[in-house]
Amino acid sequence: xxxxxxxTAASTSxxxxxxxxxxxxxxxxxxxxxxxxxxxxSPGIFLSSSDSPEISIDxxxxxxxxxxxxxxxxxxxxxxxxxxxxxxxxxxxxxxxxVFHIVGIPREDMPLALEIACPNVLLPFAREAISDLxxxxxxxxxxxxxxxxEALYQQKKQQKLEAAxxxxxxxxxxxxxxxx
Numbered sequence: 001x002x003x004x005x006x007x008t009a010a011s012t013s014x015x016x017x018x019x020x021x022x023x024x025x026x027x028x029x030x031x032x033x034x035x036x037x038x039x040x041x042s043p044g045i046f047l048s049s050s051d052s053p054e055i056s057i058d059x060x061x062x063x064x065x066x067x068x069x070x071x072x073x074x075x076x077x078x079x080x081x082x083x084x085x086x087x088x089x090x091x092x093x094x095x096x097x098x099v100f101h102i103v104g105i106p107r108e109d110m111p112l113a114l115e116i117a118c119p120n121v122l123l124p125f126a127r128e129a130i131s132d133l134x135x136x137x138x139x140x141x142x143x144x145x146x147x148x149x150e151a152l153y154q155q156k157k158q159q160k161l162e163a164a165x166x167x168x169x170x171x172x173x174x175x176x177x178x179x180x
Contacts, residue, residue: 023104024070025117030125033075034095037133038088045089046138053082053089059147063114070103074118078126080134080142092133096126115156116149123147 039045060077075097082089098121105113127144134142 024101025105025113026101027098027121028071028101029099030122031097032094032125032129033097034093035129035133036093037137038091039137039139040088040091042138045084045087048084048087051084053084055142056081056083057144057147059119059152061115061119061149063118066099070101072100072102072114072118074098074100074114074122076119076122076126078130078144080130080144082139082142090134090137090139092130092137094126094129094133096122096129098122112153115153119147119149123149 041048058079058081061074062077063072063074065071066073075095077095078093080090080092082091098118100113100118100121102110102113123146130144131142134140
């Protein structure tokens, strides 16, 4: 009977070792790392024509592994520029960041979590900060449309692939060394 208990305990510990850790995606902290607003033509811009502004948006994503195991800091940078008759009405820059605890995602899939899932969590906070800053600068409320981070990720991946293919045609390796 004691032998059966030992066999059961041994098989239970072997099974526990084979079990992969559960996938965890936790938001530990959302914070505004940096924000700025510029309105170089104020107050004159408020008195100029009522033409519709041209809005351009630039987005960037930076992710880094933190010292604590399975923790990542992800920062979504958004720059919104509004121009009226080719003059800058305002420029708003927001760096919305978050600390994420991510466990159990295979290494090859980690870029999907860091460049798609995390920015999707951060975007509503960044949109709110931008809208508030634009309003405080004296302009009408600005509601940013959703951003398709998956499409941006695929585009970035395709550009890297094309760059690597171009280097291969030229006889260079991705790190710039010549192959002969």
